[in-house]
Amino acid sequence: MMQEQETILKAEELKRSYYIGKKPLEVLKGVSLEVRSGESVSIMGASGSGKSTLLHVLGGLDNPASGKVYFQSQSVYEMSGMRRARFRAQNVGFVFQAYHLLPELDILENVCLPAMALPGREDVSQQAVQLLEEVGLGERIDHRPQELSGGEQQRVALARALINEPDIIFADEPTGNLDSKTGDKVLHYLFQLVLSRGHTLVLVTHNKSVAERCERRLVLEDGLLGR
Ligand code: ADP
Ligand code: MG
Numbered sequence: 001m002m003q004e005q006e007t008i009l010k011a012e013e014l015k016r017s018y019y020i021g022k023k024p025l026e027v028l029k030g031v032s033l034e035v036r037s038g039e040s041v042s043i044m045g046a047s048g049s050g051k052s053t054l055l056h057v058l059g060g061l062d063n064p065a066s067g068k069v070y071f072q073s074q075s076v077y078e079m080s081g082m083r084r085a086r087f088r089a090q091n092v093g094f095v096f097q098a099y100h101l102l103p104e105l106d107i108l109e110n111v112c113l114p115a116m117a118l119p120g121r122e123d124v125s126q127q128a129v130q131l132l133e134e135v136g137l138g139e140r141i142d143h144r145p146q147e148l149s150g151g152e153q154q155r156v157a158l159a160r161a162l163i164n165e166p167d168i169i170f171a172d173e174p175t176g177n178l179d180s181k182t183g184d185k186v187l188h189y190l191f192q193l194v195l196s197r198g199h200t201l202v203l204v205t206h207n208k209s210v211a212e213r214c215e216r217r218l219v220l221e222d223g224l225l226g227r
Pocket of ligand 1 (some may be wrong): 018019025045047048054
């Protein structure tokens with residue numbers, strides 16, 4: 001049984017700067033956050049406010065300069081690089097603004113790809129077909145990404161993010177490249193899949209109406225997270 005109130009993700013005082021020449025650009029100035037298992041949280045902020053930087057740090061993709069990220073009380077950046085990669089494959093799903101599908105693979109192969117990082121998960125094609133059916137693309141499994149529209153490609157990316165049944169999904173402006181009608185359809189599938197399976201969702205957007213679909217809304221401004 002799932003415990004709704006359990007903390008799944010905890011960030012403490014995250015700091016991250018970029019260095020261009022000598023002058024540091026402070027992007028995260030001490031971000032703290034707690035996410036409970038099964039909840040959906042949006043992080044809104046202007047373009048350039050550090051949303052992608054924060055999501056990458058939270059998802060184990062980018063070391064913070066200081067501060068800690070705990071996933072189910074494991075300290076993510078105290079793991080070795082290899083363990084962290086395994087941890088990500090098992091526990092984390094990512095959806096990016098630009099889909100990031102591999103053009104030389106058909107969409108079924110694209111969805112199966114993250115399973116290859118895990119032992120004992122050689123044959124997930126049945127599960128991948130099921131996920132593609134759930135996002136309305138069951139008839140398209142042997143198509144290449146470039147034969148699909150942007151919204152369809154993002155639905156493939158959703159299926160790919162879910163193939164390893166991760167506990168938490170990070171979505172970075174998942175509708176940022178789409179018109180509002182197509183974006184709404186992608187969000188419909190995103191929330192349907194995430195909620196029906198009890199995944200936790202952290203969604204980053206600059207769009208208020210997208211943010212409002214989440215149970216809890218936070219704002220990233222001047223390097224800090226507020227309400
Ligand atoms: P957002 O996703 O909110 O648009 P980002 O996290 O992408 O913001 O970027 C935050 C700030 O950091 C921006 O000013 C951006 O130009 C800068 N930035 C992002 N990545 C790099 C990088 N690799 N090198 C230098 N500056 C970067
Ligand atoms: Mg961004």
